[in-house]
Amino acid sequence: MSEKLLEVKNLRTEFHTDKGKLVAVNDVSFYVGKEEIVGLVGESGSGKSVTSLSVLRLLPEQGNISAGEVLLEGKDLLKMNKKDIRNIRGGDIAMIFQDPMSSLNPVLRVGEQIMECTKLHLKYNNSQARKHAIDMIKRVGIPVPEDVMNRYPHQLSGGMSQRIMIAMAMSCNPKVLIADEPTTALDVTIQAQVMELMLELKEKNKIGILLITHDLGVVAEMCNRVMVMYCGRIVEMADVFSLFKNPLHPYTKGLIASVPKIGKNADVLPYIAGRVPDLSQMPKGCKFAPRCSEAMEKCYKEEPKLTNIDGNRQCRCHLIRERSEINE
Amino acid sequence: MKQYVLKRLLNIIPIMIVVSIIIFMFIHLIPGDPARIIAGQKATLEEIEIMREQLGLNDPYIVQYKNFMLGILTGDWGNSLKTGLPVWEVIIPRMKPTLILAIFSIVWSVIAGISIGVISAINRGKLIDYIVMVGASSGISLPLFWLGLMLMQIFSVKLGWFPTTGIDSLSSYVLPSITLGAGITAMIARYTRSSMIEILKENYIRTSRAKGLSEFIVINKHALRNSLVDVITIVGLQFGFLLAGSVLVETVFAIPGLGRLLIDSILFRDYTVVQTVLLIFTFQFIIINLIVDVLYGVANPKIRYQ
Numbered sequence: 001m002s003e004k005l006l007e008v009k010n011l012r013t014e015f016h017t018d019k020g021k022l023v024a025v026n027d028v029s030f031y032v033g034k035e036e037i038v039g040l041v042g043e044s045g046s047g048k049s050v051t052s053l054s055v056l057r058l059l060p061e062q063g064n065i066s067a068g069e070v071l072l073e074g075k076d077l078l079k080m081n082k083k084d085i086r087n088i089r090g091g092d093i094a095m096i097f098q099d100p101m102s103s104l105n106p107v108l109r110v111g112e113q114i115m116e117c118t119k120l121h122l123k124y125n126n127s128q129a130r131k132h133a134i135d136m137i138k139r140v141g142i143p144v145p146e147d148v149m150n151r152y153p154h155q156l157s158g159g160m161s162q163r164i165m166i167a168m169a170m171s172c173n174p175k176v177l178i179a180d181e182p183t184t185a186l187d188v189t190i191q192a193q194v195m196e197l198m199l200e201l202k203e204k205n206k207i208g209i210l211l212i213t214h215d216l217g218v219v220a221e222m223c224n225r226v227m228v229m230y231c232g233r234i235v236e237m238a239d240v241f242s243l244f245k246n247p248l249h250p251y252t253k254g255l256i257a258s259v260p261k262i263g264k265n266a267d268v269l270p271y272i273a274g275r276v277p278d279l280s281q282m283p284k285g286c287k288f289a290p291r292c293s294e295a296m297e298k299c300y301k302e303e304p305k306l307t308n309i310d311g312n313r314q315c316r317c318h319l320i321r322e323r324s325e326i327n328e
Numbered sequence: 329m330k331q332y333v334l335k336r337l338l339n340i341i342p343i344m345i346v347v348s349i350i351i352f353m354f355i356h357l358i359p360g361d362p363a364r365i366i367a368g369q370k371a372t373l374e375e376i377e378i379m380r381e382q383l384g385l386n387d388p389y390i391v392q393y394k395n396f397m398l399g400i401l402t403g404d405w406g407n408s409l410k411t412g413l414p415v416w417e418v419i420i421p422r423m424k425p426t427l428i429l430a431i432f433s434i435v436w437s438v439i440a441g442i443s444i445g446v447i448s449a450i451n452r453g454k455l456i457d458y459i460v461m462v463g464a465s466s467g468i469s470l471p472l473f474w475l476g477l478m479l480m481q482i483f484s485v486k487l488g489w490f491p492t493t494g495i496d497s498l499s500s501y502v503l504p505s506i507t508l509g510a511g512i513t514a515m516i517a518r519y520t521r522s523s524m525i526e527i528l529k530e531n532y533i534r535t536s537r538a539k540g541l542s543e544f545i546v547i548n549k550h551a552l553r554n555s556l557v558d559v560i561t562i563v564g565l566q567f568g569f570l571l572a573g574s575v576l577v578e579t580v581f582a583i584p585g586l587g588r589l590l591i592d593s594i595l596f597r598d599y600t601v602v603q604t605v606l607l608i609f610t611f612q613f614i615i616i617n618l619i620v621d622v623l624y625g626v627a628n629p630k631i632r633y634q
Contacts, residue, residue: 058537090540097538102531107553107629117539152629168539 004071005208006055006093006176007031011068013047013054013232015279022279024050024063026232027306032176032208037198039223039240040212041255045276047232048212049098052178055210056089072176091121094169098181100161104153111149114168121172136167140197159190163197170201177201180212195222216259220244228252231276231287234306237314248315250292286318294319329632332625336618347610348400352393354606355599365597366409400607406600410593415604419589423608425495426574426585429508432501433570437509437516438563442552444513445520445559450547452525460517467514472573476507476580493582504581508573512566516559523558527551557628564620571609 013025025047032038040048053059055070057077070077072092077085089095097103105113114136115129124132130149137145140163153161162182169177179198183191199222202209211223219226219240226243228236228251236249247253254272274291277283283290289299298318306316363379364371371379380386384395399406405415448460483503484492491500527533528551536550575587582588586605593601625631 056538058534086540086542088540089538095538097531097535099531103535105532105536105550105554107557107627108550116541120540154630165535 003034004031005034005073006210007069007071008051008055009069009071011051011054011070012066013050013059014064014066015062016064017062017280019280024232024279025054028068028229028232028234030227030234030237032210034208035202035206036225037202037209037211037223039219039226040210040229041214041216041219041226042229043214043276045279046229048214048229049180050232051229052095052180052210052212055178056093056095057085058089058095087121090117090169090174091172092174093176093178094172094174095178095180096162096165096169096182099185100165100182101153101156101158101185103165104156104161106153108152109149110151110153110156110164114149114164114171117168117171132171133167136171137164139170140164140167141193142167158186159193162186162190162194166194166197166201170205173205174207176208176210178210178212181214182211183218184213184215191218198222216255228255231282232279233287233316234314235288235316239312242313248309248313248320249288249317250294250319251288254291286316329625332632333618333622336621340614340618343614344611348397348607349393351603351606351610352396355603356389362409362597362599396603405604408593408598408601410596410598410601415600418601419586419604419608422584422586422589425583426578426587428498428501429504429574429577429583429585430570432505433509433512434563434567436505437513437566440509441513441516442520442556442559444517446524446547446552446555448517448521449524449528452521461521464514464517467510468518470510472507472511472576473580475510476504476577479503479507480581495583500581500583504577504583507580508570508577511573512563512569515566515569516562519562520555520559523555524551527554530554553627557624560620560624560627564617567616568613571613 008031009029011025011028012023015022015024028047028051030038030040040051042048050059050063053063054065055077057065059065065078068078072088077088080088104110111130111133114133115124115126118124118129118132119126122132134145134149137148142148142160142163148156148160148164153164156164162185166182177198182198183194186194195218198209198211201207211218213219223240225237225239227234228243228249230251236243236247236252238248243252244256247256251272254270257270258272260269272291277287277290283300285301285303286292286295286299287303289295292299296318302318304316304318304320306314307320308314309320361376361380363376363383363385366383367376367379384392387395407413408415408418411418444460444464448457451457480492480503483489490503491497494500524547528547533546533551536546541550571587574585575590577583578585578587579591586608590602590605590609592598593605
């Protein structure tokens with residue numbers, strides 16, 4: 001197992017809203033190793049994005065991290081003062097976002113936006129930063145980088161924008177890249193190119209990537225390990241092969257079953273009935289019980305704990321616990 | 329960009345034609361007969377009739393309008409009915425005070441308005457935000473002449489810091505500029521605030537924070553540049569308010585500017601002066617809007633690269 005670059009321990013993130021205090025992320029722990037891509041999967045509203053924003057303390061005003069630790073090579077980011085965390089942002093940990101078109105500032109030239117990072121973190125002067133930015137644009141596979149430097153974001157396509165975002169994120173040689181649904185807003189062919197680029201960067205720069213997505217295809221393609229999130233909790237964690245081969249949690253099974261498969265002539269595409277409960281109206285026991293086809297009486301009363309299985313897998317389900325107890 | 333400016337410049341022509349028609353009609357619609365005023369109170373009906381003929385008031389409106397426009401285009405804007413001097417000789421000395429007043433007012437209200445708006449936006453929901461916004465609402469609703477008189481009472485009469493009236497030195501312009509700019513400052517502040525609040529929620533602001541930029545740079549570089557695109561529009565529109573306000577402020581502070589001249593000329597039915605001042609005001613407004621349009625293009629690359 002590779003060394004732990006980024007480790008999140010017992011993270012708890014709350015939102016203060018009109019409906020009162022809502023727990024968006026509850027007791028989430030995971031780590032990202034060197035040269036490793038860790039997937040964070042779940043439906044919309046499962047808390048994946050909040051988890052990723054919590055790492056860099058980029059939550060909106062109402063959000064608040066109430067417990068836990070976020071360790072980058074052992075240093076707790078949650079205990080840092082504002083200046084130190086700013087040095088981490090864009091420096092050791094960079095981030096790219098779901099909608100690249102709206103993630104670039106519309107009134108600033110692309111070059112300026114990339115140069116800003118190296119000027120800040122690597123203390124480059126104008127010409128150094130310019131040279132580096134051109135180099136980065138070249139590396140993410142955009143032809144004529146000098147020309148692109150002077151363009152404004154509205155003159156770029158979605159795929160180009162995401163490449164620019166990646167160039168920007170990678171410009172200060174981060175150790176960890178957090179990618180929040182980086183391919184969701186892109187065309188399928190562009191998706192493949194961006195994923196290829198990320199894999200390449202992982203190899204070359206030996207970075208760890210936390211990849212947030214709801215697309216299991218992307219996970220299967222790219223990740224080493226996967227975490228499945230539901231209602232702000234991790235419900236299953238496994239290496240990518242075990243997860244697809246033998247999903248343990250009923251939610252994971254449902255997710256995998258609902259991916260359309262070519263060749264299987266099913267009349268109805270399987271899906272998970274119901275929807276993610278509202279954070280203000282959480283069921284009492286297992287949060288997935290109301291939608292679970294295998295739910296027992298116990299599931300409605302008592303929330304299952306995240307249990308270790310076979311040493312490197314984790315699952316949060318009463319069924320698993322009973323099975324493993326039987327095995328023993 | 330050049331094409332864009334050229335297109336805007338060509339747009340001025342039809343606007344000025346329409347405005348000239350409106351001003352021409354306005355002059356003929358308001359009660360009172362210029363011929364009677366020029367001829368004097370003791371003139372006989374015959375004399376008045378001769379005067380009407382001389383002034384061309386008996387011609388069909390189309391011919392009158394043609395003569396009016398020809399006069400403007402050839403530089404013959406007529407003589408003031410009151411003083412008999414060419415209108416330009418009456419108007420030009422009046423332009424400087426109004427210009428200084430307008431520039432002072434707009435400069436301070438843009439700087440103050442944007443700063444107040446930004447401070448308010450980043451402190452949204454806190455005490456300072458409420459205080460500033462209550463101030464801004466008052467700024468918008470206070471009648472100009474009342475504010476002017478209050479300022480004069482406090483700072484000129486009681487404290488003696490500034491002269492009460494007249495234009496002896498630049499310090500004479502301080503109170504009038506504050507009075508004239510107050511409403512505009514408040515308007516710009518409110519607009520900047522709401523625009524900044526929206527922009528601070530944008531994804532690219534999150535990106536700029538994720539890069540590790542300081543809050544100062546995030547706000548003043550990334551957010552404010554975007555907000556200016558919206559605010560510039562409002563500043564342009566406020567100029568109309570400024571011109572109207574200058575009439576009031578010049579009256580309150582006894583500044584011999586264009587606004588005062590307009591009022592005096594209307595009272596005296598000095599039509600030639602009235603129409604010239606109105607044309608100048610309109611032209612000013614159009615030019616300011618042109619400048620605003622160009623600035624809008626500078627601030628917003630989407631417009632610039634169409």
